[in-house]
Amino acid sequence: MITKEDNSKVTILLSKKSISFFKAQSKKSGVPYQSMIKKVLDLYADRFAHK
Template identity: 45%
Template sequence: MVRDIGEKGGRYMKSKIKYTDEPMGKLRAVKDFLPPPEQLVLKEENVKVTIALNKSSIEFFKREAQRYHTSYQKMIRRLIDLYASQHKKSA
């Protein structure tokens, strides 16, 4: 038996995937290595600030954010967090 999954026309789905009921061979169970859901939803406390940045810097982050389908504020926040964590270690 063959099942068709997917359809042409979607942004990421270019062709149908065909699954068959063939033997899968020798299988083995692996230990669960993912963290539990409650560890995935931890949110750090954020503090709102007002900051003046160069227009060209903001344009850069907006372009890159659009390219990677995220918000430019998240990218700037992540950059500052990485910078701070790097310098905490050396201080």
């Protein structure tokens, strides 16, 4: 069974450079850019939460 993650909506200011990067990657891959940003943050948190 797949369980749904507990998510929270936030507002965050990001650089135009970062947003442009993720939007360009989104066009190439077809993955929504906000989902990409979420995945990067989740991976970072997982990596450093276990130290």
